[in-house]
Amino acid sequence: MARMKFLCDADRCIECNACTVACKNEHDVPWGINRRRVVTINDGKPGERSISMACMHCTDAPCAAVCPVNCFYTTVDAVVLHSKDLCIGCGYCFYACPFGAPQYPRVGNFGSRGKMDKCTYCAAGPEADGSVAEYEKYGSNRLAEGKLPLCAEMCSTKSLLAGDGEIIAQIYKERVLKRGYGSGAWGWKTAYRETVAI
């Protein structure tokens, strides 16, 4: 089994936001919920870089650890998923997540959050693969169809890579060696406690 990861090659990202649009469209993500976003560091200054960020599907995920109802689980592909049937919308996972991945619909007064929503690595949730209930809660399940996350598949500059961690790290390494520079595998140290050594 693969160990699925995301890697954003910031030296290739052109901040076109196609990944965020692809994600929104593929999963019918409601208004106000952003499973993926593009953050620009040093915007307008020399050396600015944009990074597409979503759930990094951490090793030993902090969200899963702090959840008071244990609604998270990790799949055999090391994708971190959660059950919206169990989630109570307490918001703790957002405080623990280093990447700001968990999102909540506002459902009532006093910060009452609805069921948490986040990037599923296009692997949906605990319901039966491809079922209507699964799509309504989590969006489509591309992984079950043998496809990779749409954000990375759509990426026009192939900046955003998705797939087995070792394979995408190898692709990134070759790029860096060939072009002679690289700004690093953003978030890898925090998410996986490892980085791509060149």
Added chain:
Amino acid sequence: MKQAFKSIRAVAVALGLALVAAAPVLTTSTPAEAQQTGVAPRTGGAGDSGRNPTADSVNEEALFKNNDKLQGTVTLPDSKASILVQPQGRDYRQFREGWLPWIGGIAIIGMLLALAVFYFTRGRIRLDHSEESGRKILRFNAFERFSHWLTASCFIVLAITGLNYIFGKRLLMPLIGPDAFASFSQWGKYAHTFLSWPFMLGVLFMIVVWVRDNIPSRVDWAWLKRGGGFLGDAHPDAGRFNAGQKIIFWIVALFGIAMSVTGIIMLFPFSAADINGMQLAQYVHATVGVIFIAVMIAHIYIGSLGMEGAYDAMGSGEVDLAWARRHHRLWVEQQQKSKGAHNPHIGPRPAPAE
């Protein structure tokens, strides 16, 4: 007059031209200054057209040397989204899963054990009978009792639902299963957020009605030095509230305010604090909360099981005069002096059949 105006205008135009001419001189910077602003100095020659794009590119490792979190700009109308990486989430996890269950467990189980030891060694503090037994004196009026029970009933629900956030998945979930536990926790969350408001109101009421009787005095020091009568049979003098009760009052007031402030920050997430502020609010709210619960367990014990006659003060509001004179002699004397012997509350009454 017209002539004077013309000459003023001429001077103004001349000054303006002089400033425009001086501007390039003022803004020209040295290469050293350019480097400080992050722009690489142009060296000219062949390298000029093809600058290495990595020369000044941002790099995660370098950024983390100067920042504790990575923040950028984002096109979304959501300030939280602009934070790219905040490793403090790992610290929050360490607190919530590493420290908090231990702090809470030790505080609460430690208090229960201490009370059990006290109960089995000292036993109930009994009502001493005297010739005044059976007569009643009003200790807490209706509004005082309302404020107390408003706060107390909310506190019990808030404490149970609050502890559920920490210990529920460890203790309750294995017993009732994940689905039932999630439903319970969902309702617990709503109870915790909505009952926080009457709780805060109750704390406010109690502070207002009791603060003047809880100012520390010299009598309290003597009371504390004699162990408050908990050890041995002594009954040191006390006013309306003894030093122990004053300590409880101030704990409720200060902890109540701390819980309210951090609670309000969490009731309106990200409106008063950023991500690290929200984490800090949780640290304070959870730590103060578990200690608050431990203290309140002791308060409940001494107000019910621990001392005979004490519960009446908050139950019916009237206490046995013999009990009051034993425990709050100065207060009874003051009451009798100010209200006189004809006070309807201080008079012979048939003793309840027990």
